[in-house]
Amino acid sequence: MPDAKRTPQQQIDALRETLRHHEYLYYGLDAPEVSDAQYDAWIRELQALEAAHPELVTPDSPTQRVGGKPKEGFAKVAHSRPMLSLDNAYNEDELREWVRRVQELAGTDTMEYACELKLDGLSLALTYEHGRLVRGVTRGDGAVGEDVTSNVRTIRSVPLSIAPQKVRAAHWPASFEVRGEVVMPLAAFQRLNEEREAQGLAPAANPRNAAAGTLRTLEPNIVAQRRLDFYAYFALDADGYIFPRQSEALDALAAAGFRVNPERRVVHGVEEILAFIARAEGLRETLPYEIDGVVVKVDSRELQQRLGFTGRAPRWAIAYKFAARSAVTQVQGIAVQVGRTGKVTPVAELAPVPIGGTTVSRATLHNADEIARLGLEIGDFVVVERGGDVIPKVSSVLKDRRPADAKPFVFPDTCPVCGSPLLREEGEADWRCVNVDCPARLRESLLFFASRKVMNIEGLGDAVVQQLTDRGMVRGLADIYALDEAALLSLERIGEKTARSLLEEIERSRQAPLERVILGLGIRFVGERTAQLLAQALGSMDALMQATPEELERVEEVGPRIAAAIREYFAVPANRELVEKLRAAGLQFTAVRRQQSSRLAGKTFVLTGTLPTMTRDEAKERIEREGGKVAGSVSKKTSYVVAGDDAGSKLDKARSLGVTVLDEAGLLALLDEAK
Ligand code: IVH
Secondary structure (H helix, E strand, O other), X not given: OOOXXXXXXXXXXXXXXXXXXXXHHXXXXXXXXXXXXXXXXXHHHHHHHHHHOHHHOOOOOHHHOOOOOOOOOOOEEEOOOOOOOOOEEOOHHHHHHXXXXXXXXXXXXXXXXXXXXXXXXXXXXXXXXXXXXXXXXXXXXXXXXXXXXXXXXXXXXXXOEOOHHHOOOOOOOOEEEEEEEEEOOHHHHXXXXXXXXXXXXXXXXXXXXXXXXXXXXXXXXXXXXXXXXXXXXXXXXXXXXOOOEHHHHHHHHHHHOOOOOOOOEEEEHHHHHHHHHHHHHHHOOOOOXXXXXXXXXXXXXXXXXXXXXXXXXXXXXXXXXXXXXXXXXXEEEEEEEEOOOOEEEEEEEEEEEEEOOXXXXXXXXXXXXXXXHHOOEEOOEEEEXXXXXXXXXXXXXXXXXXXXXXXXXXXXXXXXXXOOEEEOOOXXXXXXXXXXXXXXXXXXXXXXXXXXXXXXOOOXXXXXXXXXXXXXXXXXXXXXXXXXXXXXXXXXXXXXXXXXXXXXXXXXXXXXXXXXHHXXXXXXXXXXXXXXXXXHHHOEHHHHHHOOHHHHHOOOOOOHHHHHHXXXXXXXXXXXXXXXXXXXXXXXXXXXXXXXXXXXXXOEEEEEOEOOOOOHHHHHHHHHHOOOEEEOOOOOXXXXXXXXXXXXXXXXXXXXXXXXXXXXXXXXXXXXXXX
16 A cells, blocks of 8 residues: 555555554454455565665564464474465466576576475474474474474374384484474364354364364364364474485385375476476365465575575565455345254345355355454455355455445344244353244255255255245155155156166165264254264164263263253154154164274273374264274273373373273284284
């Protein structure tokens, strides 16, 4: 916002204040309000002003330091050397200019570049002493980060120790630091948001925020479930980078057992860099995690040293940022949708706008609180973001562009579909239509029931479901099992072939396992994983229906809230009727035994500590598959204690009782023998 009326000093002051505010939101609160591209544009504006007026540069300018202040909560730790940021290039010209400058400064035009994907996560420094992980520290403000070791240890791609033979290679010292990026894979992100939604919480904005929030969670168990991932890209010791080339460092890290992104390449010259970028842009849609660009590093450390650093970034590297997947558009209206649980979701109807190759005309607003938080009115111009598989969302409102005729949105007090009053339970963000016969709820329930992750009935989509419910041919989930060819042929746009294949799909779904049937009922808080755990632990629909809250809570990951929701569900006569109709339709009401062999029958295991590669759940599952049992505490009857890192009192007890103690390798050997 250069402004002819303001002095350079005033312009600089205003920009610094804006930047500091947004840095605080981004680094301090994990709640950014503007895109990285906007932030970078302001930084560059400030850099340009400061370059034109060097006398106005101060040491505390955002251009002169790395980031914002770290949050309270975890112990603060100074980094062995600053964790810097990268300068950005937003197009081919800027990239060519960087290459030209680098070659000029290095005095050669025949150099090699290491190209890597720019993962959209947060950077982390891991310290290893004598081959063991001793500390994991977030970037924080670049100089001081937060000690999140207990959480980092739960990330399975972070090795807890490095086998000596892997690092015996010439360059590895006894103690070293590995830096890289923590990301939340898209699948884990989706699962997290499904869970949050089921719990009536606002979904996380994007995988990066979710990863950052997770890493700062005070409960390592929860962190472990979220399945974060770590990709290594630097290896350092007290003297700096260990390996003479970046590409060598990546290979050595991979050989030492770190996850290193396989999409990497050493290239020569700008044309090859551009080819790598083009390939990466193509990959972007297919990768299981988000990337926001490509990082290009001068491969040789010697040249890197010659090039050195500017205030906040190395001269020898650049981040080529992909075009932002966000756009500004106008909100033309706000519609409300009723979901299968009766939850009412406001949706912004947008002036259609292209974002990253698709036209977006609707974006979720989550709930009434979110509309209030955004301060959104109908007619406002908004920033809309789209990431990975995530539904587009309104991320901020441009209040200074608010038109004079903008209108505040009044949340309806009755269901837009059936007209019943909406209710909001104390402490919950969502309004709900509680009419179990609401046609919108039935439609959504059917679509959910038929969806891929539930009964997987291909062909039972929007158009068919709409007709079946409008015509009263289906009044409840179980009615689909009574459909015949004649009924389907009476629908519009359904020919014999389609009708027959839909009937086959419905027929096949009768064989879907119990866990899917439980999931398909749409019990609040019972998502994919909970349904699976319930089916495995209880073994049948009848056991689930009859289970007391105490019995339910004995199932892994089921707490009082989920137990209460299950009891409430089966207390409703209409729901019990539905279950009986599904039983009559021949659906699977008993679980398939998971046990595949009984070689470990009669053996009781106790798991303690963190195993190097398996989670506890995995270890438990594999033991049970061979017929073994997993118990919570050690007694004389325990056959084996499987101890990982940080095993505590259970290990001591095992030793005092003379119980055989296995490490992960020992357990794996036992499982193999059992095969
Ligand atoms: S190098 C001084 N390599 O991008 C060098 N960073 O915009 C800084 N990032 O803070 C890091 N993938 O969090 C590097 N392959 C990669 C990266 C990467 C993602 C992140 C990192 C950094 C930010 C800079």
